[in-house]
Amino acid sequence: MSITAIRAENISKRYRRGMVGTSGLLRDTLAQALREPHRFLRRDRQENFWALKGVSLEVREGEVLGLIGRNGSGKTTLLKILSRITRPTDGWAEIHGRVGSLLEVGTGFHPELTGRENTYLSGAILGMGKQEINRKFDEIVSFAELEQFIDTPVKHYSSGMYVRLAFAVAAHLEPEILLVDEVLAVGDIRFQKKCLGKMGDVARGGRTVILVSHQLTQIRRLCQRTVWLDGGAVRRVGSTAELVSAYEDDMTSNGVADARPVAGAAQFLRWQLSGRERTSEHILPSDDEATVSFLLRVNRPLKSVVHSINLYDQDRHLVWGNDYDAVTLEPGLYEMRHTIPTLPLRPGVYTWRVGVYEGGLPLDDWECVPQMHVTTLPVSHSRDDSAGVLNIPSELQIVPTCTPK
Amino acid sequence: MASVTSNTSAIAGAGNRSATLPITRIEPQHGSFSLRLAELWNYRELLYFFVWRDVKIRYKQTAIGVVWVVLQPLLTMLVFTLFFGKLARMPSQGLPYPVFYFAAVVPWMYFSVALVTATNVVVEHQRMITKVFFPRLILPFSAVLSGLVDFAIGFVVLMIFTLSYGIRPTVSVLLLPLFLVLAVLTALGIGLWLSALNALYRDVRYLIPFLVQFWMLASPVAYPSSMVPERFRWIYGLNPMAGVIEGFRWALTGKGQAPGSVLIASVTMVCLTALGGLLFFNRMEGSIADRV
Numbered sequence: 001m002s003i004t005a006i007r008a009e010n011i012s013k014r015y016r017r018g019m020v021g022t023s024g025l026l027r028d029t030l031a032q033a034l035r036e037p038h039r040f041l042r043r044d045r046q047e048n049f050w051a052l053k054g055v056s057l058e059v060r061e062g063e064v065l066g067l068i069g070r071n072g073s074g075k076t077t078l079l080k081i082l083s084r085i086t087r088p089t090d091g092w093a094e095i096h097g098r099v100g101s102l103l104e105v106g107t108g109f110h111p112e113l114t115g116r117e118n119t120y121l122s123g124a125i126l127g128m129g130k131q132e133i134n135r136k137f138d139e140i141v142s143f144a145e146l147e148q149f150i151d152t153p154v155k156h157y158s159s160g161m162y163v164r165l166a167f168a169v170a171a172h173l174e175p176e177i178l179l180v181d182e183v184l185a186v187g188d189i190r191f192q193k194k195c196l197g198k199m200g201d202v203a204r205g206g207r208t209v210i211l212v213s214h215q216l217t218q219i220r221r222l223c224q225r226t227v228w229l230d231g232g233a234v235r236r237v238g239s240t241a242e243l244v245s246a247y248e249d250d251m252t253s254n255g256v257a258d259a260r261p262v263a264g265a266a267q268f269l270r271w272q273l274s275g276r277e278r279t280s281e282h283i284l285p286s287d288d289e290a291t292v293s294f295l296l297r298v299n300r301p302l303k304s305v306v307h308s309i310n311l312y313d314q315d316r317h318l319v320w321g322n323d324y325d326a327v328t329l330e331p332g333l334y335e336m337r338h339t340i341p342t343l344p345l346r347p348g349v350y351t352w353r354v355g356v357y358e359g360g361l362p363l364d365d366w367e368c369v370p371q372m373h374v375t376t377l378p379v380s381h382s383r384d385d386s387a388g389v390l391n392i393p394s395e396l397q398i399v400p401t402c403t404p405k
Numbered sequence: 406m407a408s409v410t411s412n413t414s415a416i417a418g419a420g421n422r423s424a425t426l427p428i429t430r431i432e433p434q435h436g437s438f439s440l441r442l443a444e445l446w447n448y449r450e451l452l453y454f455f456v457w458r459d460v461k462i463r464y465k466q467t468a469i470g471v472v473w474v475v476l477q478p479l480l481t482m483l484v485f486t487l488f489f490g491k492l493a494r495m496p497s498q499g500l501p502y503p504v505f506y507f508a509a510v511v512p513w514m515y516f517s518v519a520l521v522t523a524t525n526v527v528v529e530h531q532r533m534i535t536k537v538f539f540p541r542l543i544l545p546f547s548a549v550l551s552g553l554v555d556f557a558i559g560f561v562v563l564m565i566f567t568l569s570y571g572i573r574p575t576v577s578v579l580l581l582p583l584f585l586v587l588a589v590l591t592a593l594g595i596g597l598w599l600s601a602l603n604a605l606y607r608d609v610r611y612l613i614p615f616l617v618q619f620w621m622l623a624s625p626v627a628y629p630s631s632m633v634p635e636r637f638r639w640i641y642g643l644n645p646m647a648g649v650i651e652g653f654r655w656a657l658t659g660k661g662q663a664p665g666s667v668l669i670a671s672v673t674m675v676c677l678t679a680l681g682g683l684l685f686f687n688r689m690e691g692s693i694a695d696r697v
Contacts, residue, residue, distance in 0.1 A: 015695060026606035084431060084538040086694045093431040103536045110458065112465050124454040125537055176426060
């Protein structure tokens with residue numbers, strides 16, 4: 001007998017950017033109200049953006065549902081609505097059971113408090129009662145492997161320790177329904193495996209889970225059914241195996257990605273490596289000069305925005321990044337061509353990430369698909385974990401020096 | 406928004422487990438006005454944690470810690486005694502100047518700090534608000550309540566101070582808790598308005614120093630309200646802090662201005678402000694989460 005744990009009907013979410021020229025400052029709003037009272041009262045329709053449009057779904061009790069889609073397809077917005085963090089503009093949803101939402105690791109942590117104090121605080125914020133935290137405290141600390149440091153202020157923790165504790169707290173949440181947003185990619189490989197194991201236990205433990213992830217292997221491993229969100233609407237629902245394959249096919253196709261939401265001021269469409277002697281648009285064969293281009297569609301005039309570019313390795317470490325200020329563009333299609341004198345990377349899979357930021361807020365922030373494959377010949381064994389990220393040859397000379405008597 | 410009902414699941418024969426699960430309905434905001442105090446009560450443990458955190462952090466960070474909590478009102482009192490008391494010779498209703506000012510400064514400091522904290526609380530938690538659900542009301546409530554620890558310390562010093570001047574408490578001291586509650590309600594009422602406004606319009610917090618300054622002069626901190634002509638006193642009482650300060654001073658020392666028209670006007674204002682603040686904050690809550 002299956003009970004519906006989550007039922008969503010026609011969920012839509014509109015973000016209104018307010019009147020043209022709102023700065024969120026009282027003095028500007030007052031000034032505008034005085035100067036142009038009619039505009040102040042009328043809602044300007046052009047500044048609307050539908051993050052979700054008519055999304056309906058049903059999740060049975062104990063089911064693990066995957067939620068996939070490109071950045072900006074509305075996955076996080078949907079989770080936020082189901083978590084009651086934000087309200088839908090239209091539609092409704094009914095949830096049977098308590099909801100725990102893991103949208104980020106370390107919610108509520110304060111650097112001045114000790115690990116112990118932060119465990120209680122974060123646990124409470126995530127929805128655990130004091131009794132519950134007392135009960136699970138030792139388990140949480142041993143999962144995080146922080147027995148010795150639990151009474152040290154968190155500001156003294158390394159980023160690895162921080163993330164382990166944060167995840168340990170979150171992993172011991174036991175609500176009936178769990179909404180997880182890409183939290184699984186934390187820590188080093190060993191800890192990630194541990195997290196995955198724990199998540200697997202949670203998934204198999206009869207809890208209802210909605211999992212949002214870009215890591216399709218995890219989706220395949222944990223989810224029975226998957227929903228594919230595209231441009232704020234449900235593109236496909238079905239068994240994970242066939243859906244994820246369809247999604248992957250779509251990702252690697254070279255066409256202009258119309259499926260990415262057209263709404264918004266600017267949006268990246270695709271990327272490629274260019275320059276002489278290129279055999280493939282997404283494979284980097286050597287550490288020579290590399291030219292990587294990103295196709296950017298600009299929908300409204302952009303003044304003094306920031307264009308950021310970042311490169312991540314397969315462990316999601318940031319390998320390189322750069323920002324360009326004061327970029328001004330009229331509406332149109334642009335190729336953002338970055339020329340890098342050398343990219344001495346070890347062979348593997350890397351992900352580009354580009355963004356356009358206005359006033360600190362992202363107009364578009366795209367983790368590029370497909371990923372880039374680096375096939376440079378490694379100077380050390382390609383599986384050698386101690387060789388690091390850079391692929392740079394070096395020479396050793398042993399020079400005898402005078403030994404002091 | 407979401408209403409958590411404690412109805413049992415409508416599915417019959419589904420087993421005992423689902424009969425006890427809370428059912429939450431998520432809907433768009435219908436432009437209604439609601440108090441949502443029941444929801445806040447359900448989350449009272451989290452409210453306690455927020456207050457606990459604020460207090461812990463406050464005392465971990467300051468090197469001088471407790472000393473500063475006492476030093477601030479004491480120094481203010483000294484300055485007032487010197488300039489308003491000795492030099493300007495303002496009336497003090499039969500109380501020694503230091504006691505007159507100290508008894509007003511302690512509740513006043515609580516109020517002004519609570520106001521500043523409440524104004525910034527939603528914006529400071531903007532990251533948390535976008536990542537996890539809890540009734541947003543907890544934030545201004547915790548801002549107003551966490552100042553009570555500082556107040557308690559200041560109050561102890563105030564008591565010692567007052568007694569050392571030979572002023573024995575009279576029966577009016579029993580009403581002291583009432584005036585404290587009034588002070589908290591006032592801070593809460595104004596704090597709710599300000600925290601919502603600041604989340605919507607980020608420059609509101611720049612108005613606060615001016616507001617607090619002006620407000621202090623409009624309150625009977627540095628002078629007694631008896632200086633205000635009788636027939637205008639109720640207008641003066643529209644400042645809710647007028648009733649609080651006067652009443653506090655009177656309850657503690659038994660001297661000074663007994664509650665009258667000022668207090669009645671203040672209490673009415675406090676109730677209206679708190680109610681209005683609650684409704685306004687709840688109404689704006691949705692747009693805050695989207696904007697923040």
